[in-house]
Amino acid sequence: MDHTPDLAAYFDRIGYRGDPQPTLDTLRQLHVLHTEAIPFENLSPFLGEPVELDQPALEDKLIHRGRGGYCYEHNLLFSRMLQALGFEVAGLAARVRLNQPDHVQTPRTHMLLRVRLDEGDYLADVGFGGLTQTAPLKLVPDVEQATPHEPFRLIHTDGLYTLQALVAGDWRTLYQFDLQEQQLPDYQLASWYLSHHPQSHFVTGLMLARTEPGLRHALHNNRYTLHHLGGASEKRELASVDELLDVLQTQFRIRLPETPGMRDKLERLLATEPS
Known part of the structure; x- marks a missing residue:
């Protein structure tokens, strides 16, 4: 049975009091408020609790029980709330490159969102931990984009996008992705691995x-x-x-x-x- 997202409870959780129209201004407001109100945290996999990605479970945990979560929980909840408001949203997957040597290949274990607006396509991501972006970014390469926190930029090479943040004067690479749309089973598989593998940093x-x-x-x-x-x-x-x-x-x-x-x-x- 389909579950209707509880927008009123979500707005109350993040402190949103605006006019919820599917516009860039609304997206910007929701994006920054979400990262302030709902923490990135991995208590569930650390404590051996299941990480459930269906909408009722996400709302129960992140909204009603006052908890946070990791990228799949944050961005799935955010995407479903945006869709309920009339936004056109697609889920993407990225390879995390932060603090990884160039020669090390990493799996696609991070979730981000593409949001289509009249102004063009934007990237939304409310679940990247300590360097989570606090504003949607226009899907345009080689342009420094301001956010309420650090500036970000995208680099585009051979169909692959690289996201970077300017930290203490240096551009730090966060992750790499393409525009292939992902589905819930893709995220469920990666989430199960990250929340169960004995060497996963979310478990240890x-x-x-x-x-x-x-x-x-x-x-x-x-x-x-x-x-x-x-x-x-x-x-x-x-x-x-x-x-x-x-x-x-x-x-x-x-x-x-x-x-x-x-x-x-x-x-x-x-x-x-x-x-």
């Missing part, structure tokens, strides 16, 4: 991110960083489970799950981190 550690105006919050295991746009970063190591749980709730605004054994799993994670 914690990764969280959330934006605010002029700020980015990031957590990797016990290392919490507050990045100031155009300024210095504040770094802090979390020494206890209570300190970690406090940061999850206050800085990432996560309503913690009542998962049996969560404290023990976090204790083991902290024990493996260098002090």
